């Protein structure tokens with residue numbers, strides 16, 4: 001947790017920006033092809049071997065953390081401010097979604113591709 005992924009073959013450390021790029025490719029490819037297995041495969045820029053970006057189950061921990069914090073903050077604000085405007089609830093929720101987006105790369109793992117059980121999750 002809170003560690004950027006490394007290449008499973010050569011151990012090259014991916015910088016924050018590069019992880020976001022891999023993640024972006026993942027999403028783009030998923031929309032482009034209906035083949036889930038191919039969509040998530042990436043080639044290491046260092047050793048040219050293929051790996052797969054995997055966000056589950058680690059990202060679920062992040063989702064839960066964000067949801068709990070979000071609800072906690074909302075309940076706390078509702079309890080101390082009696083005339084709280086509804087719009088603030090959306091602003092807070094939006095900020096937590098932004099936080100999720102920023103933290104997500106730290107919860108992505110790069111895995112070797114298992115040819116025998118070549119499925120994503």
Ligand SMILES: [Zn+2]
Nearest residue numbers: 007010044047
């Ligand atoms: Zn590599």
